[in-house]
Amino acid sequence: GADAALYKAKAEGRNTYYYYSDQLTAQARQRLVLEGRLRNAVKTGQLHCYYQPQLEVATGRIIGAELLLRWRDPELGFVSPEIFIPLAESSGLIHALGIQVLQQACVQGKAWLDEGLPAISLAVNVSAHQFSRGELGQQVRTLLAETGFPAKFLELEVTESALMQDEDKVIETMQQLRATGVRLAIDDFGTGYSSLAYLQRLPLDILKVDRRFICNMTTNPDNQQITKAIIELGHTLRFEVLAEGVETAEQLAMLQQMSCNYYQGYYFSKPVPAETFRQLLAQQQGVGVRAH
Ligand code: C2E
Ligand code: MG
Ligand code: MG
Ligand code: MG
Helix, strand or coil: CHHHHHHHHHHHHHHHHHHHHHHHHHHHHHHHHHHHHHHHHHHHCEEEEEEEEEEECCCCCCCEEEEEEEEECCCCCCCCHHHHHHHHHHHHHHHHHHHHHHHHHHHHHHHHHCCCCCCCCCEEEECHHHHCCCHHHHHEEEEEEEHCCCCHEEEEEEEEEHHCHHHHHHHHHHHHHHHHCCCEEEEHHHHHCCHHHHHHHHHCCEEEECCHHHCCCCCCCCHHHHHHHHHHHHHCCCCEEEEEECCCHHHHHHHHCCCCCCECCCCCCCCEHHHHHHHHHHHHHHHHHHHH
């Protein structure tokens, strides 16, 4: 009886072990397949940048756009950046990919300027891996020189959590970029753990309030007060403040009362292809011309 039970437990243990082992292998295999497809997509330029308008709260004018990567695999369909960006980071592909996005921003931005469209800033997300490698300052300088896109119209977004790694190195890279003339934004602010002392040391221009505070600010008094406090903190540190993820007129009205400088979100527009964004910009110019 006891022996049989022991034998059974061992067998089950072994089965369990094999079961997990099989699952891990399947997961690892799937990851490898996805990584291979991503590698190929990066190599053959299958990833595209969408543009999400950024607007001035007080005037409603488009003052910029954030570039957001979109990947449509022929077999898998759309893969979210929440999936492929971490994969690009762990596989090292983020460096090649990151350069492509920066280049696209400079080339596209220059083309729109040359076309006579209103001057706007283009914001590019930069991952911690790109930041800590120490080559970003030089790469950006080279791209700006090659494309002729003025540095003051390029903005780099770094998440608060990315800034928490290797603080001295981060500040050094930021100072290099700042010296080039590009603007720096702290992304997803309020979700990391940066101290006020550290924040004060960072050469930042823009603070982006994370979407999770904005999404229920009109119904949740805590989030409303937190948003207000973040905006005031940003202004105290002499940063401009942008609210992410604005979806309703009520949220926008509240942000206006709080003197938030800029916003982006589905309320005005989802991220759109370059040509659609160009049309939005051209329309705005039309309105401006008529108003004079
Ligand atoms: P993020 O930089 O914080 O970008 C904002 C995300 O919020 C985007 O998701 C955008 O589509 C979404 N969003 C904008 N407005 C609204 C809204 O009103 N409501 C809601 N629910 N969502 C809104 P997306 O495009 O899926 O990108 C997710 C994240 O992937 C980005 O977060 C960014 O961290 C990363 N990512 C995207 N493109 C790049 C890239 O080129 N390089 C790097 N390193 N990361 C990127
Ligand atoms: Mg961003
Ligand atoms: Mg964000
Ligand atoms: Mg984010």
